[in-house]
Amino acid sequence: MKQAPSAIPFNDLSRQARLFQSEFVASIAKTVQSGRYIQGSEHNQFEKEFSEYCGTQFAIGVANGSDALEIALRAAGVERGQSVLTVANAGGYATAAILAIGARPLYADVDIDTHLIDLEAFANLISSAPVAAVVITHLFGRMADVARVTDTCARKGIPVIEDCAQAHGAQLGGRMAGSIGAAGCFSFYPTKNLGALGDGGAITTNDPGIADKARSLRQYGWNGKYKVALSGGRNSRLDEIQAAVLRIKLPKLRDWNERRRAIANRYCSGLRHDKIRCLGPSGPGDVVHLFVARCSDRDGLRDHLRVAEIGSDVHYPIPDHLQPAWSHINPNTRLPVTERLASEIVSLPCYPELSDDEVDRIIDRINGW
Ligand SMILES: Cc1ncc(COP(=O)(O)O)c(C=O)c1O
Structure with a gap:
């Protein structure tokens, strides 16, 4: 009897964990035996190795990507009311990070093809409203044009913070994500291109002042033990065990990103359906954190995939300005492209351990819909 094909989960972290389990366990055991669980040698080495990887002078480990954003904004001087x-x-x-400081988000629409910040909308906003900082997001592993944004901002003395949570190792014009703006903010949430076995994050920067402030803010605002020099500090540390795991994974990131690009390009050349549009083939600098397509009948497609036991997801279904808790902040904001994309986008499985056979099965299923 012919066996039914097995389910294809949207993500399956256990595949990677199985491949490297013995390395993880040995390194965790070594850390347990060391007796040092916070800011020990694994943490310090990881900060050094990650800054080298990103081509920045400093990397500062923090507890997660959300804290990285909040701490970077504070370190760049953003204050309540701005x-x-x-x-x-x-x-x-x-x-969430902007609001946590007591600042206010101002939204630019995005480009219909790249889903990244629309440079014309950005230019209009920055010339018409007082802005204390810009957070530019490299969404789905594709870098936004930070250099153009920083050019404009530099003339006005506005710091640009790169949100690199979906862009570990991404490049544009030979420059790494996290190395162009005043600071880069990374998440090591397990599903990220570089993911820990729990939460983790980092801030990259070439600015010694931002690095010092970020180091202080991640640890109660201290500038020496028990001496609070900066307000707005908290406990946001990357722990030793997560740093040890990240050190094992970092050297493999280049190959994993390559595999993600190959999967994305396989989807792009294989998918043929008049209701579906791909984001376009991945360039050498993209790291395809998520493979996202647009579909005029997204719910229909997702139902079809669900029947075939193929996972899918939506990143993200509700734009920030329409979120129930936040819609009162900018009640008159209209972002036609952002709103349209939110109703059409669908993410398909894309992780390094996904096989070509599985990608082909997904393509066949979709093309036969
Ligand atoms: C674009 C983006 N920014 C920030 C974050 C926040 O990271 P974390 O979940 O580690 O707080 C995430 C991930 O979840 C993200 O995808």
């Missing part, structure tokens, strides 16, 4: 320009299609993380 406005921060960002996009509304990136899951709400930047908005």
Whole structure:
């Protein structure tokens, strides 16, 4: 009897964990035996290795990507009551960080083809409203044009913070994500291109002042033990065990990103359906954190995939300015492209351990819909 094909989950972290389990366990055991669980040698080495990887002078480990954004904004000088320009299609993380400071988000619409900040909308906003900082998001592993944004902002003395939570290792014009703006903010949430076995995050920067402030803010605002020099500090540390795991994974990131690009390009060349549009083939600098397509009948497609036991998801269904808890903040904001994309986008499985056979099965299923 012919066996039914097995389900294809949207993500399956256990595949990677199985491949490297013995390395993880040995390194965790070594850390357990060391007796040092916070800011020990694994943490310090990881900060060094990650800054080298990103091509920045400093990397500062923090507890997660959301804290990285909040701490970077504070370290760049953003204060209560000021406005921060960002996009509304990136899951709400930047908005949450901006609001946590007591600042206010201001949204630029995005480009219909790249889903990244629309440079014309950005230019209009920045010339018409007082802005204390810009958070630019490299969504789905594709880099936004930070250099153009920083050019404009530099003339006005406005810091640009790169949200790199979906862009570990991404490049544009030979420059790495997290190395162009005043600071880069990374998440090591397990599903990220570089993911820990729990939460983790980092801030990259070439600015010694921002690095010092971020180091202080991640640890109660201290500038020496028990001496609080900066207000707005908290406990946000990357722990030793997560740093040890990230050190094992970092050297493999280049190959994993390559595999993600190959999967995305296989989808793009294989998918043929008049209701579906791909985002376009991945360039050498994209790291395809998510493979996202547009579909005029998204719910129909997702139902079809569900019957075939193929996972899918939506990143993200509700733009920030329409979120129930936040819609009162900018009640008159209209972002036609952001709103349209939110109703059409669908994410398909894309992770390094996905096989070509599985990608082909997904393509066949979709093309036969
Ligand atoms: C674009 C973006 N920014 C920020 C974050 C926040 O990271 P974390 O979940 O580690 O707080 C995430 C991830 O979840 C993200 O995708």
